[in-house]
Amino acid sequence: MENNSASGYWKATLGLLTKILIIWFVVSFGAGILFAPALNSISLGGYPLGFWFAHQGAIYIYIALIFWYAKKMGDIDRQFDVHEE
């Protein structure tokens, strides 16, 4: 594999990681902690929304993030032809 595609692959990987980490941070520390008091004025069923993020919602989003990451990385692997045989 030539150097160009190696650095391109790593750049694409880091780009994906950055996107996911931003969502991860906003959900956990934004919605779940820093803005939870503000979100609590909205209710989701019987849940105040900020409370729901900290006790339920964040966890569902983490699962989605990991599978999304696994799928996207598979795409990037193939695009740069570095996937396992």
Added chain:
Amino acid sequence: MDLQTVTYLVVGASFALYIGIAIWARAGSTSEFYAAGGSVHPITNGMATAADWMSAASFISMAGLIANMGYGGGLFLMGWTGGYVLLAMLLAPYLRKFGKFTVPQFIGDRFYSKTASTVAVVCLLTASLTYIIGQMTGVGVAFSRFLGVSSDTGIYIGQAIVFLYAVFGGMKGITYTQVAQYIVLIAAYLVPAFFISLQLTGNPLPQLGLGSTMAGTDVSLLAKLDLIVKDLGFDQYTTSIPGSTLNMFMYTLSLMIGTAGLPHVIMRFFTVPTVKDARSSAGWALIFIALLYTTAPAVGAMAKLNLHGTVNSAVGLETNAAGKLAVNPATVKANADLYATESSLQYEQRPEWMKRWEKTGLLKFEDKNGDGRIQYYNDKTKDADAKAKAAAAGWKGNELTVNADIMVMANPEIALLPNWVIALVAAGGLAAALSTAAGLLMAISSAVSHDLVKNVFAPSISDKNELLVGKISMAVAIVISGYLGLNPPGFAAGTVALAFGIAASSLFPAIMMGIFSKKMNKEGAIAGMLAGLFVTLFYVFAHKGIFFVKGTEFIDLIGGPNSFFGITPEAFGAVGAMVNFIVAVVVDKVTKEPPEHIQHMVESVRIPRGSKLVDGAH
């Protein structure tokens, strides 16, 4: 059959199953012993990781702490699941590609230094041992109640059983045993939660029940709980936080980073066949973990409501004709007076489960105003209303003390569920504690036998002797942790949180920089690990005693408890991790670059192609 007999039967049957599997899957080679020969399917691995991960802290202790902490308890929920995102993206696939089976091995090779791997072994041992202490506390709680023995005896029995199958099974045995343990523990957690959610809200799914109205009323369960605890002088359930928002932030971050840095969890990702599997494996693990973690907040809130409802009839719960705890819609809607004399339960009429737990000493009643009734409220409240009401009612202080660690175990009893459910919870609690302890012992034994003895002291050691050293180090770890578990530094979940802080501050930054920074050299990594570990241990030991030995605290030296911006020792790991990163980068800048071949190695670790089966060669 009485409760005791049913409990012996269910717990005995589950143990027979685990030991049977451990014998059936006995490991032959070193590779099988430590990495199950790299042959485990991602879903199987996910389930085993979930069992490995969900310890006594998750199963026994966490929901009780959430019940006490309310909204703030979310830091455990997010902290212990959010770390999987970091693990899946930042570490697991790269460590799998690297293709060795221990964390110190990676650090030693990447930083081309036996000193680095020895420092990593020290970090690993400190974190893992602290973690096992928490497990032993949990084992003690579980046995003390259900086998009718003292908490100390419970710890001894637990030590013996953990030793048996960790030593004879190895990683492959442990993987399949842990699948069985996962099934037992998740059933034990969900079954009572279904029943209780159904009783209180009419909706059997706890995740939805917690956001529903109470059965037969249009009163939201959380709103009712808020109202009751606030009236009794506690913090409002859906908004209370531990200390400051900053502390909650750092606490959550510590647990997340620690999750990704704990060697016994990382090791699991060496056992999947490919890099691709390593990525999705973390997702499968998290699905299995989330089943428990999204149920836990409902268990906590509902156990709290049931406990208040049991000792105070004005809450609106009553024992129905079938002997179950049920909602009385009229009382719930009327918001009856919690401070009325008749509302407090008479001690003589307390339910059987209270009597059973009183024997363990984990639940205590003291009749401070001598009226023969149980008054359960927050007597240290700053709420003037609650104070005035308590004084007017002639209450002379809180009379009921409930240890947070018993909430989950007592939960099915509080809700008056059938005996087989109560027995199942006992089996589940033990499965959780034992599976995690076994996984941790694996990590400890491989670190000592492989990374310390084989790598540093006796490179020519035979396979057979290496395994023997591993088994001896397991035995030593069990004895030490059992000893410290007799006198634990806090609730199971709190002790475990300390272990996460230690892993967060020492191992995670070193591994991450090893992958993401090609130029990070051995001087930087070693200095970073030592600095992170040192500041974290210093802060923790100042609060909890040197190596958690009571009486050796030096809190005055750091200017009183939580003196660093109000951050508690459990939350300090995130600060330690930052120190680690900063020291590493600064030292790296003033020392020379890593050699060319190491930089090439980092490049090859970053791409999936060419992954091979894990082996132990150096």
